Amino acid sequence: MRHLRIALAQINSVVGDLEGNLRRILEQMAQAAGAGADLICFPELALTGYPPEDLLLKPGFVADNLRALDELVHCSAEYPGVTIVVGFVDRQVDIYNAAAVIHHGRLAGVYYKQYLPNYGVFDENRYFQAGTLSPIFEIGGVQVGVNICEDIWYPTGPATLQAYAGAEVLVNINASPYFAGKGDFREKMLATRAADNGLIVAYVNLVGGQDELIFDGASVIFDQSGALIARGKHCAEDLVVADLDIEAVFRTRLHDPRRRQERLAFTDGQTPHILVTDAANTRPDQNGRQHPARPTLQQPDYTLSTPARVEKPQGRLAEIYAALVLGTRDYTHKNGFKQAVIGISGGIDSALTTVIAVDALGPENVIGVSMPSRYSSAGSKSDAQMLADRLGIRFLTIPIDSMFSAALEALAPAFAGTEPGLAEENIQARLRGTTWMALSNKFGWLVLTAGNKSEMATGYATLYGDMAGGFAVLKDVFKTLVYDLARYRNALAPGGVIPQAIIDKEPSAELRADQRDSDSLPPYPVLDPLLRAYVEDDRTYEEMLAMGFDGSIVQRVMALVDKSEYKRRQAPPGIKITQRAFGRDRRLPLTSAYRGQPSPWSGTRAAPEKASGARS
């Protein structure tokens, strides 16, 4: 029986850490070799981390990445039985998003990504030239097609070309940014691709947080019938090992006359066949001798292992929560921070942010700071304290009222004759921002901000105030989902971690007496679906009316979203968990007169306005 033992190494590469990534790769190689793997596959751009962005424009960076590849090729000689597929940046006249196939101290071949995504968070046309060849690598007598990420999403792309040209296994290496629900979507596509082409698809994905992006691992293998035979962990490093039954692929194809005919009809000048190795040839026997060359269709000394591990998919909330924890941990640690500070207001957003930080960094590395003012309720202060106590984190109280009084006094001549309003509210938020930034500067703590997507969308946040900080954990989490995640997390611990009072109280910024979010915004159960329609789905005013939303609310929310673009431009990065997050995913001009409501042709529209509106 012909088999191939494959290992998918979903590693957590760090962008730019060429030495560290090489070390991570070598560690996994040693482990895969120990597990008897014939082939070990690493993610897209595993050597450089993904996405390297404009580091790719630095010739020195590309050269160093090639040096790292050389080193890897050199080191591979220590593992004569293992072929490696690994993502790197290749340089010919231009640069390519490439996969190297390495065996026993030799760079056997290279594949260049053909479909370069340039939408959403992706800018690959900015950097890479597209490849044109779809080679087949013969590895241990097995025909293996290698391609990269986006390539496999196209039914007429290299995957199918390689299948027609004889591939029995497709290795698809990925750096696929997470959003909630993407996993299902992805697996359906991969199963279809495997079944349609009658071959095994092995999909390996990066793991880790990189600025806004989460790579969630969950590497998978589908057999030639489209059945799932292995799945790695979600949001954690993992090594997925599986024995691939190549005979079964062969039999499937032999008995499918349509497929036979298709293959016979297929002529392909674009498909070089590259002999990497017969795995059996070079695996040393018990006495350390190399086996002689044998026909590639026979590998009788190969025993099938037990079935590969199939990690169970988590529920939606668990999956999102894990992504938020991973994103927070990786942004903190990969940027050289150990500890984080969070302004704990007694509200739900800062409470959930604190719990996520504790899960990511440990309670000993999280500092909560309460900054009460004349408008803070007693409940808020005691709830904040109770949360900190339950989590066992360090808790500071720094009242801002004397600063606030000094600020009002200093501004009194300039403000003479005006009514207190937004300006006075924002001063408090900015004094808080100044305070936690001072703690950050003094003690080297990363500031985590607590604003959610509903606030970021409507501009219901103070720039340089509650928005001040290094990383915005909940930036892509709508308020209604904040509540769901809080309840999910509370259900995991007996008695819960977030005090019930925090979940039950009505949301308020507490920047003036008796302030409520609902003074400025529609109720969140109305607001959030509307924001999804407008921000994530680009619905027009008319379409949102047709969806049943109230016209005046739609107009108000569209205006809030449009005019707070300037705040978002200066917001810290946060973790993308939806199909369209604020940040690199959504690139709107600051200067824009387009309102799109009710219709630009029904009379004159007001000039764009920026300075007013909900908390600026």
Add this chain to the structure above:
Amino acid sequence: MRHLRIALAQINSVVGDLEGNLRRILEQMAQAAGAGADLICFPELALTGYPPEDLLLKPGFVADNLRALDELVHCSAEYPGVTIVVGFVDRQVDIYNAAAVIHHGRLAGVYYKQYLPNYGVFDENRYFQAGTLSPIFEIGGVQVGVNICEDIWYPTGPATLQAYAGAEVLVNINASPYFAGKGDFREKMLATRAADNGLIVAYVNLVGGQDELIFDGASVIFDQSGALIARGKHCAEDLVVADLDIEAVFRTRLHDPRRRQERLAFTDGQTPHILVTDAANTRPDQNGRQHPARPTLQQPDYTLSTPARVEKPQGRLAEIYAALVLGTRDYTHKNGFKQAVIGISGGIDSALTTVIAVDALGPENVIGVSMPSRYSSAGSKSDAQMLADRLGIRFLTIPIDSMFSAALEALAPAFAGTEPGLAEENIQARLRGTTWMALSNKFGWLVLTAGNKSEMATGYATLYGDMAGGFAVLKDVFKTLVYDLARYRNALAPGGVIPQAIIDKEPSAELRADQRDSDSLPPYPVLDPLLRAYVEDDRTYEEMLAMGFDGSIVQRVMALVDKSEYKRRQAPPGIKITQRAFGRDRRLPLTSAYRGQPSPWSGTRAAPEKASGARS
């Protein structure tokens, strides 16, 4: 003699302002018709403004732009003698960066941009499908090739294809972002393209500021020998009218046997010939009657006007200064602001920023605010006052010392046992930021920040402090250029506007006693060329050593630039005047372990670090 009277309308479109842009276009059409023009050309995406960015992903926006085009086609019926070329977004299955050719109430034809720039500040592959056809439009008996911006930069692109297919005039419509020196470069290319193809090149460019970008106008026409025959204004709206001598193009081609042969040899299935109109056909005579159709090679009733206007190029400093003024004015007004506030410290950066703001908005619309602390020198305070007096602007003084004392007192328990340092310095800067944001919130003033490119590059600025504001006028201006521009501007006014003491004093942030920039940074005449090499030219450490820079300085500066990426990510937008500005032009990851110095393979490197360093 065959002639074509052409008008190039370099208008200041506002992104998203479909109605306003349509109005601007119609105004220029009336003017061009009055001047007897046969053909009027508007910039690339003149209808939508450039770049519309992700507005293009909104189906409603694209639909509204098509409605605006319909309206323009409809209105064109009022100008029967004038053909229009105008940029818009066309939608077939995908969307295209398109040029419409409109005549007398009819959309005669459309050209789709073929070369979509996706580097630097450009993301056109994110939005557009590339065109494949290079049509020729016969306008008033003249063969006119239309193409868009990037298309003409390629010697083998549509420009040459259209020339081979018979074009006598090339109309190239543009939205070409400014940087200092680009004009010369661009004109050399256009002259070459005209002479090489033996035809007239008419280049029309957008004018105005859009977020980071300046479009500088300076539309030009080159004749078939590559001689400049018209040039519009730099950084101002303009209508360039010129009579094109088509006979001369015909004669040149007739007498160039190489060109004859090339054309004979040329077969082109890709070049549709579209008859728009014979201009002479539809121009009414003195009695209002339409002329009958005539052979297109004869237009004897056509008198050559005096030679077209050729605006003189300004000097480098004048050109840059004008771009900064335009950028500041347009960002302010296009975002609905009338007035701007600037923190005037008594230093050169805020002084130059204030003068630019006054030139852009008028002295009555600029408010200076001095926020002295215990570390502000008497000279700084009086210099700030003198500057405000000379400019005749409103000047507020709001001391921050009582706020600073209150902040130190509130933080005293948390800071117990630590030495004063960076944290205390930054508190002052952030209290100033809080103060001018309060003025902004209260009075609706736009906050202009004063940081220069040397500071932005090295992170020598306080996030949420001096970096707090809506627009960063000098963000792309190195410190040494700040001085040059200050001297340039002073030379324009008798006695100067910026007090000489401000120019002469040693740069200091005045956040602690006797602080000097030179405590933290190399001298600016050393720093700025080094930053240019590293930030703009992506030089490696080794290359910078070879350029003669000191190794330890290079290492220090590279580290400063790398580790302040997180500050720049939250910085306000500023005006791009170099080939690589911070912002959309330079997209580096926040999380990056790449150091590139001295060499990543010469031993272990330190973990990435963010929290420390010059003012954070």
